[in-house]
Amino acid sequence: MLLQQLINGLTLGAVYTLIALSFSLVMGILGVLNLAIAELFMLGGYCGLTLIIMGHSVWLAVPAAMAVSGVLAVVVERVAYRPLRDAPMIMPLLSTLAFSIIFQNVAVNVWGSDPLQLPDALADARLSLGTASIGIMQLAVIVVTVLLVVALGVIVQSTKLGRGLRAVAENREVARILGAPASRLTTAAFALSGSLAGAAGVLIGFHYAAITPYVGVDTGLKAIAVMVVGGSTRIWGVLIAGPLIGVAEVLSVVYGGSAIRDMVVYGLMILVLLLRPQGVLGGSSMPEGERV
Amino acid sequence: MSTYAAGLSADIGIALLGGLSVYVILATGQLSLGNAAFMAVGAYLASALTVYAGLPLTAALMLAGLASGFLGVLVGFPALRLRGIYLAMATLGFGEMTRSFFLDFAPAGGAGGFRGMGPVSTAYIWAWSASLLVGVVLLERSRLWLEFRAVNDDERAADLIGLNTTAIKVGAFGLGAAIAGVAGGLFAYHQLYIEPGMFGFDRSIEMVLYVVLGGSTVAVGPLLGATLLVLLPEFLRFLADWRLAAFGALLILVLLFRRQGIIDRGMFRGLSRRKWATP
Numbered sequence: 182m183l184l185q186q187l188i189n190g191l192t193l194g195a196v197y198t199l200i201a202l203s204f205s206l207v208m209g210i211l212g213v214l215n216l217a218i219a220e221l222f223m224l225g226g227y228c229g230l231t232l233i234i235m236g237h238s239v240w241l242a243v244p245a246a247m248a249v250s251g252v253l254a255v256v257v258e259r260v261a262y263r264p265l266r267d268a269p270m271i272m273p274l275l276s277t278l279a280f281s282i283i284f285q286n287v288a289v290n291v292w293g294s295d296p297l298q299l300p301d302a303l304a305d306a307r308l309s310l311g312t313a314s315i316g317i318m319q320l321a322v323i324v325v326t327v328l329l330v331v332a333l334g335v336i337v338q339s340t341k342l343g344r345g346l347r348a349v350a351e352n353r354e355v356a357r358i359l360g361a362p363a364s365r366l367t368t369a370a371f372a373l374s375g376s377l378a379g380a381a382g383v384l385i386g387f388h389y390a391a392i393t394p395y396v397g398v399d400t401g402l403k404a405i406a407v408m409v410v411g412g413s414t415r416i417w418g419v420l421i422a423g424p425l426i427g428v429a430e431v432l433s434v435v436y437g438g439s440a441i442r443d444m445v446v447y448g449l450m451i452l453v454l455l456l457r458p459q460g461v462l463g464g465s466s467m468p469e470g471e472r473v
Numbered sequence: 474m475s476t477y478a479a480g481l482s483a484d485i486g487i488a489l490l491g492g493l494s495v496y497v498i499l500a501t502g503q504l505s506l507g508n509a510a511f512m513a514v515g516a517y518l519a520s521a522l523t524v525y526a527g528l529p530l531t532a533a534l535m536l537a538g539l540a541s542g543f544l545g546v547l548v549g550f551p552a553l554r555l556r557g558i559y560l561a562m563a564t565l566g567f568g569e570m571t572r573s574f575f576l577d578f579a580p581a582g583g584a585g586g587f588r589g590m591g592p593v594s595t596a597y598i599w600a601w602s603a604s605l606l607v608g609v610v611l612l613e614r615s616r617l618w619l620e621f622r623a624v625n626d627d628e629r630a631a632d633l634i635g636l637n638t639t640a641i642k643v644g645a646f647g648l649g650a651a652i653a654g655v656a657g658g659l660f661a662y663h664q665l666y667i668e669p670g671m672f673g674f675d676r677s678i679e680m681v682l683y684v685v686l687g688g689s690t691v692a693v694g695p696l697l698g699a700t701l702l703v704l705l706p707e708f709l710r711f712l713a714d715w716r717l718a719a720f721g722a723l724l725i726l727v728l729l730f731r732r733q734g735i736i737d738r739g740m741f742r743g744l745s746r747r748k749w750a751t752p
Binding site: 208212213214260261264265268270271272274275276278279280281282283285286287289290398402405406409441442443444447448450451454455 | 504551554555557558559561562563565566567569570572573574576577674675678681682685714715716717718720721722724725728729732
């Protein structure tokens with residue numbers, strides 16, 4: 182029973198991890214909270230689930246969702262972020278929010294407000310693991326998450342793109358002077374972040390065996406909490422915070438009444454902001470943050 | 474006035490108070506994305522005081538404002554440690570915590586909500602909204618407001634010239650929260666029914682939008698913003714299902730082409746005898 186809950190918690194945590202990484206890429210590199218991510222995630226989920234229902238495999242659905250959300254993220258960057266880069270941080274916050282309003286409206290009009298269900302045959306297929314069992318879809322969530330995290334790790338740590346991103350994160354102006362194409366890298370950060378959100382959307386569809394146009398707000402806000410707990414300026418703390426919060430959430434539903442779970446998650450987020458703003462893994466300095 | 478127009482006008486009055494609550498806090502350079510929480514506290518408290526304890530509404534609203542204001546001060550102290558987007562995220566977390574608190578709080582009806590409030594007139598709502606607006610406009614003409622703005626423009630310099638920046642920032646939080654508390658109480662009486670879902674992230678964002686769209690440097694900005702945003706859905710009715718998308722697009726356009734909001738302080742410079750320092 183406990184093992185079963187741990188598995189459920191891990192798959193939910195895997196999805197949180199991906200969305201938090203998506204927030205964290207833009208936040209850590211550009212210092213901007215891209216609120217459109219919540220709905221890029223939802224739209225990715227719809228694209229992926231639509232393909233699965235049409236009979237395509239996970240290996241087509243996830244990349245397709247990533248492509249759609251990645252491209253839309255670039256649109257968000259061009260229209261809502263780039264012209265407001267030097268404005269107070271409240272402006273990109275609200276302009277990306279405006280995009281999320283548009284995306285949600287589009288999803289409601291295209292797919293309707295009823296949940297889009299995963300076919301029962303897929304949702305119910307399970308692999309037995311002794312005392313516990315894992316759904317095929319849950320297994321897919323974990324495998325895809327691991328693959329994506331490894332891929333992101335390789336990109337950020339050992340490619341030219343990754344070095345550029347880290348340089349811009351360190352100091353945009355200095356990076357530009359040293360020849361990093363800062364604005365192209367900004368677009369790349371949004372694209373990477375968007376495609377991670379798109380993949381996470383397909384995976385949340387697997388986790389709940391359904392997706393609704395409203396999944397973005399709730400899960401997105403919680404992913405912001407995961408990002409903060411993991412450390413908003415460093416990317417890797419999220420790998421611990423995501424599964425931790427996923428498992429904590431599932432266990433609190435089973436043992437502690439589901440209503441306290443949000444209090445726990447956001448309480449933890451506020452505590453981390455106040456006590457260790459650099460996240461549980463630490464980091465060198467407290468980010469000053471811009472003035473409003 | 475038809476019932477329909479009266480309903481919209483009451484919505485504007487309540488939205489104005491929501492906008493003012495963000496406006497006062499933002500004047501000291503602090504962005505709160507959790508003001509719906511203060512509204513929730515005011516709404517539940519004013520409702521409970523009148524429905525359970527039989528207090529007159531005006532007294533209940535005053536108490537609700539005071540209690541929310543006190544909560545605002547409590548939130549304001551830890552907020553001192555945070556700036557910019559980090560403060561925004563912390564207040565967002567506070568808002569979500571408060572919402573889930575009420576979701577779980579059985580005496581207030583939990584997810585089922587709370588009812589029993591009687592209807593109030595639009596005139597009563599506007600009596601509150603107009604007095605608080607006048608109050609904020611008067612505050613803007615005071616020395617205290619100059620201190621608010623000094624903290625906003627450069628906190629370190631304000632500290633160095635001997636302003637008590639802690640009291641100013643915490644006080645602004647308390648004042649904003651008190652206004653939001655009154656707004657919540659009026660909202661509860663206008664809606665006749667409240668449930669935690671009404672005080673989520675969307676509501677907090679709406680309150681910020683009134684200020685940013687209307688203008689965040691003068692108190693009439695939130696008035697214009699609240700009026701426009703309450704009426705806009707009515708104007709966009711012909712778009713039917715695509716109303717929200719059109720709203721999102723308009724929002725982006727305003728942010729791109731008029732980022733200081735529709736009204737700014739400069740427009741008033743010619744009208745006022747007082748000379749403002751150029752920002």
